Amino acid sequence: MFLGKKKALRLLAESVPFWFHSIDFGRGVTTDGRKSAANLEAELASLRLPPLAGKTFLDAGAWDGYFSFAAERRGARRVVALDHYVWSMDLVAQVEYWQQCRAQGTVPQPYETIRSVWRPDELPGKRGFDTAREALGSRVESRVADFMTIDLDELGTFDVVLYKGVLYHMEDPLAALRRLARVTGGMAVIETAAVLLPGYEHCAVCEFYEADELNFDPSNWWAPSARALHGLCRAAGFARVETVFENPGTGSPGEVVRYRTVVHAWK
Amino acid sequence: MDRDAKLRAIAELPQWRHRIPLGDGVVTPGREDVEAEVARLALPASLAGSRVLDVGCSDGYYSFECERRGARRVLAIDDMSSMMNPGANGFAIAHRVLGSAVELREMSVFDLDPAAVGEFDVVLFLNVLYHLPHPLLGLRKIARVMPAGATMYLKTYFHQDVRWWLRGKALGFDLFRGRQVMRFFEAGRLMGDPTNWWGPNRPCLEGMLRASGFPASERLHTIGDRLYYRCRRG
Numbered sequence: 001m002f003l004g005k006k007k008a009l010r011l012l013a014e015s016v017p018f019w020f021h022s023i024d025f026g027r028g029v030t031t032d033g034r035k036s037a038a039n040l041e042a043e044l045a046s047l048r049l050p051p052l053a054g055k056t057f058l059d060a061g062a063w064d065g066y067f068s069f070a071a072e073r074r075g076a077r078r079v080v081a082l083d084h085y086v087w088s089m090d091l092v093a094q095v096e097y098w099q100q101c102r103a104q105g106t107v108p109q110p111y112e113t114i115r116s117v118w119r120p121d122e123l124p125g126k127r128g129f130d131t132a133r134e135a136l137g138s139r140v141e142s143r144v145a146d147f148m149t150i151d152l153d154e155l156g157t158f159d160v161v162l163y164k165g166v167l168y169h170m171e172d173p174l175a176a177l178r179r180l181a182r183v184t185g186g187m188a189v190i191e192t193a194a195v196l197l198p199g200y201e202h203c204a205v206c207e208f209y210e211a212d213e214l215n216f217d218p219s220n221w222w223a224p225s226a227r228a229l230h231g232l233c234r235a236a237g238f239a240r241v242e243t244v245f246e247n248p249g250t251g252s253p254g255e256v257v258r259y260r261t262v263v264h265a266w267k
Numbered sequence: 268m269d270r271d272a273k274l275r276a277i278a279e280l281p282q283w284r285h286r287i288p289l290g291d292g293v294v295t296p297g298r299e300d301v302e303a304e305v306a307r308l309a310l311p312a313s314l315a316g317s318r319v320l321d322v323g324c325s326d327g328y329y330s331f332e333c334e335r336r337g338a339r340r341v342l343a344i345d346d347m348s349s350m351m352n353p354g355a356n357g358f359a360i361a362h363r364v365l366g367s368a369v370e371l372r373e374m375s376v377f378d379l380d381p382a383a384v385g386e387f388d389v390v391l392f393l394n395v396l397y398h399l400p401h402p403l404l405g406l407r408k409i410a411r412v413m414p415a416g417a418t419m420y421l422k423t424y425f426h427q428d429v430r431w432w433l434r435g436k437a438l439g440f441d442l443f444r445g446r447q448v449m450r451f452f453e454a455g456r457l458m459g460d461p462t463n464w465w466g467p468n469r470p471c472l473e474g475m476l477r478a479s480g481f482p483a484s485e486r487l488h489t490i491g492d493r494l495y496y497r498c499r500r501g
Contacts, residue, residue: 205450210474
């Protein structure tokens, strides 16, 4: 019986051709994600999530759902995992296409324009989330929607909104943060790529990525400095902003140091 | 309309931005040297047959000038957020005095839609970009109403990492050489104007133009803290 369950979980984990998150299914079975379990655990800690018992939680940009399931485990009353971009992609084909471009030294075209990759009617990228939800017996709800176009009145507001790894993919960051503020009842937890301009820490600036300059990923557009991120959040309708995590290295004036940061933004 | 009636008409507006010749030697008392601007932009002497869109038309000088140069259709849009006369500008007055056929619509650049407004061979996008909360979206909206080969004339504020002003002339340079960065101005931090949002540096502006459908942009001038471009829709 025990071995049967373990085998069933292992088969579930292996039935998904691409995992981004390493998710612990129990019984010693963990999905083979691009992000290691240890890495995700550290990322989860860096978010400094508030107590979630009895709260409603939106994970905008959920991918395989590691953080949605974590919120559920911490007692959130209702968890909604929203995504559409990575869910619409055949991630194996996407990696192949990307490696091909790297080998040829060309800039990848937007993935929405690559027919072998972009399959929103089939949602091949959502198999990880659906499988993990089944394996965990989770009640997390999923919404297939573009956060930039979904009807926000219909989506409603949430006590806590997680916006992790999304902001720098947005063509218009202020527009995205304004929408984020509209669905946030209490606080938003925003994790993003950021830039440090040594000697220019007092400036609110965003670095622009016309092609694939950031991580060779053509879907990256803007990374804010700490000042810009705070200012953008305030301009978007958040009353108070606090940086809870940052790991900038050091650099000389004239360099742009890229790093990751987490801010809490309260309505 | 006689000279006195024209003078009475221009007195209806507290402040004019553009100097618009209304005939009989009457010119609206604007502060902007619009003729010099038109010369800097090298606007074609004849716009015969062209369809022109003037984004952020303000008092309308550039629209009326394009009409005078033979444009087949001129659409002027403005969201009336001008700091000079909130909720009003001199367009309607000048339009009436000139007997102009330029169309005016109170609308935002973000609402431009080819199905609603049509397409344009020439777009004037002067001193507007840095007032947009979403500049890349604004450029894309404009690109959508332009057929391939159409021309956008762009003038905008731009950011430099270091800039000094000496007797009205700017001396500036970029510390972050080649980096595409855009400065964010929260609530009134650029020239005290809360409608100013973003200042791209030159590489960033050029990158945004390429990313929004303008593969070839020719820089015409750099004057003070402003850049002038002629951009071809790809």
